Amino acid sequence: MKVEPSAADLLDIARATLLADVAPSLPEDKRYAALMAANALAIAGRELAAPESTAAELARLEDLVPGGAPPGEASTALREANARLARAVREGRFDGGESRARLLAHLRQCVRSRLAVSNPRALARLERNAT
C-alpha cells in the first residue's frame, strides 16, 4: 500500500497553498515565479489524471501509416509510428481528399488529449468550435 494522500492530492494541495498563502505576499517580480510554479503543479496533476491513450493513438497511426506494429514496448511503437506519420505528411501523402480528412481527424484527437493536460482552457475553445 502506498501512503495516502496520493501524489495527485499532494500536487493539488501544494498548488492551493502556493496560490493562497505564498503568492499574495510576494513582490511582483517573485509572484510571477510562484504563479509559474503553481501552473507547473497543475499540469503535473492533470498528467497524472489523464486517461491512458497510447493504445488508441497507436491504432489510429497504424490505420494512417501501416507499418506492422513491432513487438515490444508500446511507447517505442508509438514513437516509430509517429515518426512515420511525420515523414509521410512532409512528403505530401496527406495533402488532399479522404486521406487529408483522416489525418486532420487524427491530429485533432492528439491535440485534444495534449491540451487536456497542457491547457484545458484552449481545449474548451476546441470543443466550442466543433459544435
Added chain:
Amino acid sequence: MNALASAAAADPRARAQAWLAQACGARRLAIERWERLSGGAIQENIALDVTVEGGPHAGRHEWVLRTDAPSAVAVSHSRPEEFEILRAAHAAGVRVPEPLFLCRDGDGPDFFVMRRVPGVAAGHRLSKDERLVPDRAALARELGANLARLHAVKPPLAALAFLGEPPADHARATIAGYRRDLDALGAVRGEAWPALEWGLAWCARHAPAPLPSCLLHRDWRTGNYLVHEGHLAAVLDWEFAGWGDPREDLGWMLARCWRFARPDLEAGGIGTAEDFLAGYAEGGGRATIPQETRYWQVLAHLRWAVIALQQAERHRSGSQRSLELALTAHIVPELELEILELTQEAP
C-alpha cells in the same frame, strides 16, 4: 592595461562611467543611478541616471545600458549589431529608444547606451486596462504605421551587411529552416511532430509569390513595445531583426498567441486587424487585407512552436534548467490547435 583600467574592467559601473565621459567629451560624468531592469536571460538592461558636465551632452540624462548577461548564449545578434539595427530603425522614423553610444573597448563585454523611454510593456496589462490604452484603434494604427516605416528600409545597407543576403523566397526559406530545426530536435529527442509537419506542408503548398525583402523586426508584438499615455512610445527587442518578406511581421503581430486578455482583438489584444492594417497602409506599407495575413499567421505559429520546442529542450537537456523554459513546452499544443484551425478549410 594600467592599474586604473584593470580596476575599471572589474567594475562594470566604473568602466561605463569612464568610457561614457570620453564618449561624451565631458569634463566630468557621474552615473548617479545604476539599477538592473528586469531583462531577458540573454541581455541585461541597466537603468542609468547620468549627470554630464561640459561638452555637447552637458546636462542630466536618463539612459539604459544594454549588455550581454553573464549566461548569454549566441542565438541572437550581438550588441554592436543590435545597435546598428536600432540606428537604422531610428533613422527610418520608427519609434525606438534612441541609440546613443556603442562601447567596444575590449575591457569587458560590449555594451550600448540608449535613451530611456517611459511606458508599460506588459501584455496582460495593456490588453486589459482601458486607462493604459484609452483609444485602442489609435494605438493599433500607430503600431501599423511604425511597422510600415521599418519596412521602408530595403537591402542592401552597408551598416547592416552582417544580416547577410536577403532571402529570394522568405516563406519557402523559413519552411526549409523549420524542417531542419524539427529534424535536429527529433534526432535528439527521438520524437516527431506530425501536426507541425502538417502546418509546414500546408504552408509549402500555399506559399504566395514573394515580395521584395525589407527590414523585419521578427518579434513585433504586444509585450515588446512600450505604451506611454496611450501612445506607442518605443518598440523594443530588436535582437531577431533581419531581411525578409514584410508580411511575416504582419502575421506575427496578428497571431493569436500575443493577444493576452483579449483574444477577440487580432492586433496583439489591442485593436482590430483592420485598424492595424489601415495604419500600416497609411504609414506607406503595402495595402493588405486581413485574409491575406492568414498564411503568415500559420507560419507565425509554426515559428513560435519551433522556438518553444528549442527552449524546452534547453531545459530538458540540462544546459539551462529553468521553470519558464520547461513550461514553454506546454504552449506547443495550443499552437498546434491554432495551426489546425487556420488550415482546415483550404485544401
